Amino acid sequence: MQRTDKYPVIPILLILYLLVFVLSFSIGRFPVGPVELVKILFSRILPIEPDWSAQAESVVFNIRLPRIIASSLIGAGLSLSGLIFQMIFRNPMVSPDVLGASTGAGFGASLALLWALPSFSIPLFAFITGILAVLLVWAIASRVPSNQVLGLILGGIMISSLFQSGTSFIKLVADPEDELPAITYFLMGSLSGAGMDEVKLLLPPMIISIIPMLMLSWRMNILSLPEEEALSLGVNTKVLRGIAIIAATLMTASTVAVAGVIGWVGLVIPHITRMLTGTDGRKTIPSSLILGAAFLTIVDTVSRSVTYSEIPIGILTSFIGAPFFLYLIVKEGKNNAA
């Protein structure tokens, strides 16, 4: 992949995102057109005489805006965490789902639901079990030094299935009247319940993960070099990798805590990002955030508008992600054979 300095990728992506943002309001059972939307949004800060219905205003502020913010944050978070995992493990085939972070987080969140703990403990539990899963997979892979790529992927499959069984066990012992439906519905991966409370839950972990990653975006390049090269360049790889793992897992866990397990975003979007911008972290990190936000907002808009009852978003991302992954495997195989 070549450097693509020819066109300004980040501004173009921002415009794309803005289009998706506006378009998403105008699609659905109660469409709000672009002009009306801008007026309604700005009426909160500018003295604009309302010429729209109270219902339109309620749809914008109470239903669609929080949902679009949530889908943007979740898309951005999953995509960046995938990119970071791919950089620190020097492996473009890993993602929060492959590394077990998502299923690990799902297990923790289910546990919090089973014990009927207060809502803030859901992301906390998701984070603890999510990071536990990643560390276990990493420990397994580092015991297979001859083939870390395979070690990471097989370790991820094993740890994922372990946490998956844990979650099944939680479902088994959960009260079938109220806990079980709550856990099952939660794990399906949906944004249908996303309101301002969910946005408030998502924002702090996203901010504290994204800001340091943007600040470290150049140094992350060095972390993707072989370990000894990175060390010889004076980089404290242990500390930097630790920070990156915490940030990536925190983002994954908080998305799981709000919307359940949404697969594939963290694998597909970083790949597309690198195709567009090249490999430099100073470009890939901000671009993957914007592209992830736009992607998941589009998918969520589709999921809530194509059929009468909502399609869980996780199903749609799989429809897109699985064939894409297949394409990557074939492409990689061809490259290696050449």
Place this chain on the structure above:
Amino acid sequence: MLLEASSLSFSYGRRKVLEDISFTLSEGTSTAILGRNGSGKTTLMRLLLGFLKAESGTIRIDGKDTSLMTNRERASAIAYIPQTTSNVYSYSVLDTVMMGRAPSLTVFQHPGKKDEEKAEEALEMLGIEKLRARSVNAISGGERQLVLIARALTQDAKILLLDEPTASLDYSNQLLVMETAEKLREKGYALLFSTHSPEQALMNATNILILKETELIFNGNPENLLSGEILEDLYSRKLCIRKIDTGATERIVCIPE
């Protein structure tokens, strides 16, 4: 004298790898490390780079004990040029060379205009400025090795460690890399390279270190190896070592008898 290693010892668990190794590297010298597989060449490099900690002995750079240096300080004094391999992610040549600025920048700092100029300078010095925008995975192995050398120069370090710099390169690229190394030596850098080819060491080094079964059995001028005994003993082979006049210069060649 730039670097002084005194009485270095190291073991992996119970297995002794290096015992009581002492040598120095000075400005404008090129030192080759010879030794059979498993003789501790790589371990010695890792000790110098601070990846491993010596059991006993000290390494001083400009008189300063390296065990008291931070990672960044060490990286500004000593640069590592690994064997060329293709990267997982295909950074551009310029981006790769720019990574050499890492020890000079604080953790959150991004490289700026001056850093880019430094990287360009290094590319020009090695005559590979045309590759600037190419991906490191799309250029030849020899060119990639030069890119890694350019990155080391961008580090501003005076000591360059090259781990088998010509392994897996074709003959013309081997010569290209070693000629570049010679130019850098003339500019005052101190080079240390490991190699499996005694001829490469005899031809290119101003000083040779020979490791055998944990010990440093030779430390001196290539001329002193002309008698052949030491190398014959090392490789368990009869060797013919001769100084020949190529017309342009004198070179030492080494061929099996």
